[in-house]
Amino acid sequence: MKIRKVEATHVAIPYQHGGPLSVFGIGTTRATMDSVYIRVDTEEGVTGWGEAFGFGACPVTAAAVSRVVAPLAIGREAENVGALVQDKLHERTIDTVAAARETAGPDFPIALDTNCSWTVEQSVEMAKQLRCFNLSWLEEPSYPPDDHAGLARVRREGGIPTAAGENLGNINDFRQILDAGAVDVMQPDVNKMGGITEIRKAIALGRERGIAVEPHSPFYGPGLIATLHVIAAMSEQDVMGEFFYADLEQSPLGDMIYPRDGYFAVPDGPGLGIEVDEKILQRYRVA
Ligand SMILES: [Mg+2]
Numbered sequence: 046m047k048i049r050k051v052e053a054t055h056v057a058i059p060y061q062h063g064g065p066l067s068v069f070g071i072g073t074t075r076a077t078m079d080s081v082y083i084r085v086d087t088e089e090g091v092t093g094w095g096e097a098f099g100f101g102a103c104p105v106t107a108a109a110v111s112r113v114v115a116p117l118a119i120g121r122e123a124e125n126v127g128a129l130v131q132d133k134l135h136e137r138t139i140d141t142v143a144a145a146r147e148t149a150g151p152d153f154p155i156a157l158d159t160n161c162s163w164t165v166e167q168s169v170e171m172a173k174q175l176r177c178f179n180l181s182w183l184e185e186p187s188y189p190p191d192d193h194a195g196l197a198r199v200r201r202e203g204g205i206p207t208a209a210g211e212n213l214g215n216i217n218d219f220r221q222i223l224d225a226g227a228v229d230v231m232q233p234d235v236n237k238m239g240g241i242t243e244i245r246k247a248i249a250l251g252r253e254r255g256i257a258v259e260p261h262s263p264f265y266g267p268g269l270i271a272t273l274h275v276i277a278a279m280s281e282q283d284v285m286g287e288f289f290y291a292d293l294e295q296s297p298l299g300d301m302i303y304p305r306d307g308y309f310a311v312p313d314g315p316g317l318g319i320e321v322d323e324k325i326l327q328r329y330r331v332a
Pocket residue numbers: 158160184185211
């Protein structure tokens with residue numbers, strides 16, 4: 046029973062409850078009760094309904110479902126929910142790692158990111174099989190990403206370094222994952238943590254605990270440049286800058302987003318040191 050269509054509908058319904066209008070945690074008045082309804086249709090004509098969490102961010106949630114989740118779900122088996130949830134994008138088989146190691150040679154550092162593909166038990170077994178490839182780290186092997194005790198077990202029993210952090214949102218999350226002994230490498234994300242001020246707290250924590258920090262940054266915009274500034278200011282270790290390989294048709298930030306001979310240039314202008322080409326932004330603007 047294959048999924049034919051996934052549709053997200055954001056509804057905002059005025060309400061009364063006999064008192065002042067409710068206030069969101071961020072201080073804005075709540076004039077409507079908002080929900081995101083999800084309708085899933087199968088090729089056989091079966092329809093199911095669900096709801097996505099949105100609260101004050103329902104427009105964002107609805108857009109994420111329509112534009113990101115729906116294309117991934119359409120054509121898949123509706124009854125195989127586990128496979129849909131576990132599915133991501135990265136190479137994660139022994140054969141692909143072996144091919145990468147053979148291509149890179151014995152000394153070039155390579156790492157494996159599985160985007161939380163496996164159970165803890167599977168992660169331990171895969172880690173044991175991956176030991177021979179001398180990976181710099183195994184990144185987010187197990188699901189869910191906030192199972193710090195589970196990841197600690199993978200690290201302890203698997204016998205290769207572990208990395209995580211892109212799915213952690215604040216400094217307390219990082220304290221918890223370090224307290225659990227779950228990682229050898231922390232990967233805070235400047236965009237997800239709330240900017241340079243917040244990511245510096247994670248970097249300071251890593252320094253305090255003696256844990257390596259490799260910022261997560263699969264970006265092509267200001268988030269990438271902010272990450273480069275953060276890395277440039279980290280003097281305690283040799284830090285890599287992540288680049289999600291692709292050549293954009295056009296870049297609103299020009300060529301500064303691309304590494305040359307393996308190195309990024311860090312802009313030295315005011316602020317992030319970037320000039321945004323707004324014509325390109327408008328050309329590729331979605332809505
Ligand atoms: Mg990752």
